[in-house]
Amino acid sequence: MADIADIAAEREQLDTARAIEAARKRLTLAPVPCGHCYNCDEPVGEGAAFCDADCRDDWQVRKRLQGMA
Ligand SMILES: [Zn+2]
Incomplete structure (x- = not known):
């Protein structure tokens, strides 16, 4: 028991x-980190794909919308 x-x-x-x-x-x-924010194109640190959580969220929302289209 x-x-x-x-x-x-x-x-x-x-x-x-x-x-x-x-x-x-x-x-x-x-996405794979490329040295620039995928959302606003600002330079970001190594290993980062976005400059902050807001940019990540924006990008993810756009990505989801694209996936639905
Ligand atoms: Zn950004």
Whole structure:
């Protein structure tokens, strides 16, 4: 019979799996970093595809709309 610790551990695993899945979905929506923001063309740091979260969100919304068109 499951006790509270077992239930908590199971619950934690479920949350972790969900977090990983969400992170994967975010990754597939991010373009390969090229040194410039994909949204506004500003120079960005190495490994970054956007200058900030707003630009990323804008780009993702546009990308989704394009996908639907
Ligand atoms: Zn930008």
